[in-house]
Amino acid sequence: MVGVKRKLTLFMVMTLILSLFIVGCSNTTSENKGKDDNGDNGQGSSETVEITWWTFPNFQALDGELGKYEKQIIEAFNKKHPEIKVNLEMISFEGGPEKLNLAIAxxxxxxxxxxxxxxxxxWAKKDLLMPLNDMFPKEVMDDISPALMKQSMVGDDVYMYPFNTGPFMMAVNKTIFEEIGExxxxxxDRPDRTWTVDEYEKALLAVKEKAPDVIPSGxxxxxVAGDQGTRGYITNLGGSRFLNEDYSEVAINSPGGVKGLEWVVEASKKGLVAPGSASLAASDHNDLFLQGKMAFAINYSAVLKSLFAPDKTVEFEDILLPYPTPDGSDPKLEPFLGGMAVFNNDDDKKAEAAKKLIDFIVNDPEWGKKxxxxxxxxxxxxxITGVYEGSEYEYSELARKFITDPPTIADxxxxxxxxxxxxxxxxxxxxxxxQEALDNFAEKANEAIKKGKEK
Structure with a gap:
């Protein structure tokens, strides 16, 4: 009797094992149905990779909703890469930098x-980013100007994929000058729109005299936000540089740089500059211009013109202008440059997924241009030129010839x-x-450059 029970038990165990084996084979066959030999379903790995994308509002908001356009990018990206889940986080220009610092820390x-x-x-100099060299074959490198690539690299390694650009310059409320007949x-009427500091000052005085309710300039x-605008303004007003050509020390405390800052100080005393500018942020300056309360803005570009358009509270025509120079010679304009980078979070799969998203945003045949x-x-x-229609974009393309090397890549x-x-x-x-203010700045900045080189 005992033997029969043992045989029955053994039979039941074997039956259970066999059934589990059959179920396992069935599931494996089901999971692999339609896949190729690499375990790929033709749309990438079946293993989901989850990445986080943080971005400032670099794209124009859709229907006034920040992040709505970015979500459309992700949706389109997932049609090609369903195996990559993208978590979007929008950050502001005001609080975003501090939030990034906290995240890194x-x-x-x-x-x-x-x-x-x-x-x-x-961040790249602090070894916080992944190099993107494998995304830059020779034909891509040769298609991007050295000035822009220089801003995207540390040594021989590329850390930022450059996407959108345009020279930083000034803007004028053309409508005001039409209304005052000036x-x-x-x-x-000049193809390159170059002009002198004296011509600029005459325009400011005309606004002060004939449109007393309008602030001539800002x-x-x-x-620190918008520092490129103040740099470009002062260096061109005095015909100076911010740093010397090899980025080894400050040049703005030269006679030309001092002349440029002195002009701003004197213009403030004459009422040609927005009052209280020492306590105004770049966003305050922008608001004055977009509200039609100020004739000239000193920090503008084709990119900002587009991004600022929904924020105008009155209708007027904003026109791009280069910074004036003492003799009307070609200005030196820093380039705006937006691009994408990948943080080194010790996860190669996430890094590769992030690079796929970058490639889609920049190079997809349909979405890249969009x-x-x-x-x-x-x-x-x-x-890639002629993407837009309109005189201001044509001028912005022309003004690329004024682009100079920016100080942002200095140690x-x-x-x-x-x-x-x-x-x-x-x-x-x-x-x-x-002179005293710029000498004091130079002393501190030169020490920062020295420390940066030693790291």
Whole structure:
């Protein structure tokens, strides 16, 4: 009897094992149905990779909703890469930089960021990013100007994929000059629109006299945001450079740089500059212009013109202009450059997934051009032109010839920029002369460059 029970038990165990084996084979066959030999379903790996994409509002908002367009990009991307889940987080230009610093400090960095060289290259120098060299075959490198690639690299390694660009310059409310009958004071009849500081000052005086309710021009010195506008303005007003040509030390405390800052100080005293500019932020300056309360904005570009369009509270025509120079010679314009980078979060699969998203945003046959237009910028590629219609975009393309090397790639730049606005405040408030303020800035900035080289 005992033997029979043992045989029965053994039979039941064997039956159970056999049934589990059959179920297992059935599931395996079902899971592999339609896959190729590599376990791929023809749309990428079946294993889901989850990445986080942080971005400033680099694309124009759809229906006034930030992030709506970015979500459309992700939806289109997932049709080609369903195996990659993208978590989007929108960050603001005001609080975003600090949020990024906190994320880096706490080892919770996003996998991908869409930003500008000022921060991206600083992170690269701190070994926080993944190199993107494998995304840059020779035909791509040759299609991007050396000035833009220089902003995207540290040594021989590429850390930012350049996407949209355009020279930073000024803008004027053309409508105001039409209303006061002084349109001929603007250099709009010149193909390159170059002009002198004296011509610019005459235009400002005309606004002050004939449109007393309008502030002639703007300036700001409250925080680091928009520092490129104040740099470009002052260096061109005095015919100077911000740093010397090899980025080894500050050049803005030269006679030309001092002359440029002195002009701003004197113009403030004459009422040609927005009052209280020492306590205005770049966003305050922008608001004055977009509200039609100020004739000239000193920090503009084709990209910003497009992004600012929904924020206009009155209708007027904003026209791009280069910064004036003492003798009307060609200005030196820093390039706006937006691009994407991948943080090194010690996960190769996430890094590769992030690179696929970058490639889709920039190079997809359908979405690449669509995404570029949504930024309002020109393409970083020399071969991609004529994307837009309209005189201002045509002028922005022409003004590319004025692009110069920006100081953002200098060693220690992240620290350098923190000393810049206090120096401007000191000069505007009169606590130091322009020379004293710039010499003090140079001393601190040169030390930051030195420390940056030693790291």
């Amino acid at each position: 706490s080892n919770t960095s996003p996998d991908m960021i869409y930003d500008a060289p000022g921060r991206i290259i600083d 349109l001929d004071l603007l250099p709009l 300036f700001y010195a409250k925080s 995404n570029l237009i949504q930024t309002g910028g020109l393409s970083a590629r020399n071969s 220690g730049y992240a620290e350098i920029r923190t000393f810049w606005f206090p120096a401007l405040q000191e000069a505007i408030l009169g606590t130091k002369t322009a």
